[in-house]
Amino acid sequence: MIRKSSITEAGRSLYASKQRTILALIGIMIGIGSVIAMISVGQIVSNESLKQFRDMGTDLISIEKGYSETDNSSSKKAKFTLDTTKTLKQQIPAIHLMSPVVTAFGEFSLSGIKGDVNLIGITPEFISLNKLKLRAGRFITDLDRNQPYIMLGAEAFDQANIPVTEDMLGREIRMNKRYYTIVGILEDAPKSELMSYQTNYSAIMHISTTSRNFNIIELATVMARIKENVKPVSLINTIQDYFSRKQQGLNIRVSTAEQLLKQMEKQMQLFTLLLGAIGSISLVVGGVGVMNVMLVSVTERKKEIGIRRALGAKRSDIQNQFLVEAMILSMLGGAIGIVIGIGVSYVLSIVNNWEYMISYMAILLGVGVSSSVGIFFGYYPAYQAARLDPITALRSD
Amino acid sequence: MLKLIDIHKSYKIGPTDLAILQGVDLEVFENDMLAIMGTSGSGKSTLMNIIGLLDKPTSGTYLLDDKEIMQYSDDELSSKRNEKIGFVFQQFNLLSRLTALENVCIPLIYRDTPTAIMHKQAMSMLKKVGMDDRADHRPNELSGGQQQRVAIARALVGKPALILADEPTGALDTRVGAEIMELFKTLNRDEGITIVIITHDPGIAEQCPRYVIMQDGKLVEKNLQNKGQAA
Numbered sequence: 001m002i003r004k005s006s007i008t009e010a011g012r013s014l015y016a017s018k019q020r021t022i023l024a025l026i027g028i029m030i031g032i033g034s035v036i037a038m039i040s041v042g043q044i045v046s047n048e049s050l051k052q053f054r055d056m057g058t059d060l061i062s063i064e065k066g067y068s069e070t071d072n073s074s075s076k077k078a079k080f081t082l083d084t085t086k087t088l089k090q091q092i093p094a095i096h097l098m099s100p101v102v103t104a105f106g107e108f109s110l111s112g113i114k115g116d117v118n119l120i121g122i123t124p125e126f127i128s129l130n131k132l133k134l135r136a137g138r139f140i141t142d143l144d145r146n147q148p149y150i151m152l153g154a155e156a157f158d159q160a161n162i163p164v165t166e167d168m169l170g171r172e173i174r175m176n177k178r179y180y181t182i183v184g185i186l187e188d189a190p191k192s193e194l195m196s197y198q199t200n201y202s203a204i205m206h207i208s209t210t211s212r213n214f215n216i217i218e219l220a221t222v223m224a225r226i227k228e229n230v231k232p233v234s235l236i237n238t239i240q241d242y243f244s245r246k247q248q249g250l251n252i253r254v255s256t257a258e259q260l261l262k263q264m265e266k267q268m269q270l271f272t273l274l275l276g277a278i279g280s281i282s283l284v285v286g287g288v289g290v291m292n293v294m295l296v297s298v299t300e301r302k303k304e305i306g307i308r309r310a311l312g313a314k315r316s317d318i319q320n321q322f323l324v325e326a327m328i329l330s331m332l333g334g335a336i337g338i339v340i341g342i343g344v345s346y347v348l349s350i351v352n353n354w355e356y357m358i359s360y361m362a363i364l365l366g367v368g369v370s371s372s373v374g375i376f377f378g379y380y381p382a383y384q385a386a387r388l389d390p391i392t393a394l395r396s397d
Numbered sequence: 398m399l400k401l402i403d404i405h406k407s408y409k410i411g412p413t414d415l416a417i418l419q420g421v422d423l424e425v426f427e428n429d430m431l432a433i434m435g436t437s438g439s440g441k442s443t444l445m446n447i448i449g450l451l452d453k454p455t456s457g458t459y460l461l462d463d464k465e466i467m468q469y470s471d472d473e474l475s476s477k478r479n480e481k482i483g484f485v486f487q488q489f490n491l492l493s494r495l496t497a498l499e500n501v502c503i504p505l506i507y508r509d510t511p512t513a514i515m516h517k518q519a520m521s522m523l524k525k526v527g528m529d530d531r532a533d534h535r536p537n538e539l540s541g542g543q544q545q546r547v548a549i550a551r552a553l554v555g556k557p558a559l560i561l562a563d564e565p566t567g568a569l570d571t572r573v574g575a576e577i578m579e580l581f582k583t584l585n586r587d588e589g590i591t592i593v594i595i596t597h598d599p600g601i602a603e604q605c606p607r608y609v610i611m612q613d614g615k616l617v618e619k620n621l622q623n624k625g626q627a628a
């Protein structure tokens with residue numbers, strides 16, 4: 001049982017040996033602080049990298065051509081074309097948005113500046129599926145079929161080191177000996193690991209224009225969104241069946257955002273855990289500091305232990321007294337450590353431009369860990385104190 | 398109250414046994430006031446520690462309230478010390494971090510006495526030893542005699558039946574020592590507390606109705622004539 005008086009007593013004796021107390025506090029502070037900082041940073045970074053992915057939604061799937069191990073002639077001949085996707089939505093009603101995409105690569109020249117640019121050919125559904133927003137101009141529509149109109153991703157000319165500016169609207173850009181008019185400029189588009197294209201770093205035109213002008217037959221990918229109450233994974237086989245019926249030997253690989261997200265979350269957890277483990281090393285050092293202070297304290301207060309035993313303290317009373325002291329030490333250090341850890345992770349987030357979030361898990365962990373450090377590293381010295389023979393203790397000074 | 402029969406105590410020093418107590422017999426009665434004398438190193442403190450349940454004899458029988466103490470567990474011994482015995486030491490043994498009042502409170506802490514009651518009882522004990530005006534002083538702000546008074550208040554606060562004082566006046570001058578002796582005599586006379594005092598001072602021993610001398614590891618009873626009943 002812990003008495004209220006043993007808490008005030010412990011506070012006093014810690015105060016009486018200020019220097020040692022402060023040194024032990026610093027140790028435990030750094031220990032808890034680094035665990036909290038590491039875990040917070042881990043969580044912030046995971047959140048950062050998963051955020052955009054989540055923004056894109058877990059109803060997203062990508063359909064791509066797969067390569068079968070049994071490369072027979074029919075699977076080699078099978079082509080993943082726009083035509084094969086025409087009846088996809090009709091036949092699989094769970095798919096409510098479908099966006100076939102072709103990709104290409106080109107050299108451009110714009111007002112005398114030359115560079116490389118990625119090209120994406122799309123259908124209008126691409127826009128809602130990718131949650132695109134306009135900065136200026138208009139989107140590509142079905143009216144742009146086979147027409148030389150393009151819209152630019154937010155950093156379409158990044159490879160050429162040219163910023164995309166609104167005054168580019170209406171200008172003509174030359175690619176592959178043809179001229180295209182810039183009709184729209186996009187805002188920064190959300191990204192997903194699931195996509196094999198990069199909207200932000202591309203010039204975008206109607207799929208028919210890309211196919212014709214750049215001579216592209218096969219789709220790079222088909223992105224799709226699934227209705228809310230359907231589990232994406234349950235559709236994988238249905239989709240594969242659909243395509244193999246459409247095109248004999250066509251091997252299709254379906255990836256779902258859900259699976260990928262789970263995978264990434266697992267990796268991120270591992271990453272956070274690893275950071276936490278690195279932080280724990282300094283925590284152990286801090287704990288040993290507490291133990292050292294407590295051992296010295298027990299040695300210095302042998303006489304006191306003897307007096308208390310003579311006045312009726314039981315072994316458990318002595319044990320508790322020192323345990324409480326160790327716990328106060330480590331919890332106080334822990335509290336300061338939590339503040340330091342949060343501070344450090346906050347500063348790191350600002351410096352690295354991450355979205356800061358306070359990690360309640362880390363705080364909870366900090367409180368839990370610091371009290372367990374107190375118990376764990378305080379137990380041995382407290383046990384030593386309790387085990388002292390009253391007479392031996394009383395005789396020492 | 399307590400009875401020692403053929404108590405032996407020896408310390409192992411290397412391969413040899415150093416026999417300190419070699420068959421001590423002693424009976425202490427309710428309301429006794431007993432002095433123990435003896436040369437330095439004769440084993441007085443050793444005996445006192447055994448009586449005070451701080452140490453255990455190597456062999457022999459120690460009956461406290463007719464019960465053999467060897468059967469007590471460590472926790473039971475602690476409780477017995479707390480309830481039954483008050484210690485007064487030569488070097489006072491006050492805790493320097495605590496005030497006089499807090500020092501006096503210690504025995505009550507281990508009985509889980511509520512704080513308010515604890516302070517009240519400690520205060521009345523300080524009053525009894527004439528130290529109530531120094532309740533908030535720390536030991537290093539008190540003279541030796543004052544510290545010993547606080548220590549006596551601490552020994553008394555638990556209302557023990559027995560006070561064990563190991564050279565309580567040893568660190569004090571004659572006048573202050575006499576005051577402390579007066580205090581003991583009053584406690585013995587007015588409150589019926591049994592008191593055992595170890596002393597080197599024959600003057601102090603003479604003031605006790607009964608005194609024994611430690612010689613060659615045994616106790617020799619002296620002025621039995623002062624006491625109505627014989628051991």
Ligand SMILES: Nc1ncnc2c1ncn2[C@@H]1O[C@H](COP(=O)(O)OP(=O)(O)OP(=O)(O)O)[C@@H](O)[C@H]1O
Nearest residue numbers: 408410415417435436437438439440441442443444
């Ligand atoms: N833990 C111990 N180990 C070995 N010897 C001990 C121990 N404690 C006491 N002794 C020895 O026992 C003997 C008696 O000691 P004790 O303290 O009882 O003497 P005392 O009669 O109280 O002497 P004083 O009048 O000087 O206080 C001494 O010789 C001492 O060295």
Ligand SMILES: [Mg+2]
Nearest residue numbers: 441442443563
């Ligand atoms: Mg002695």
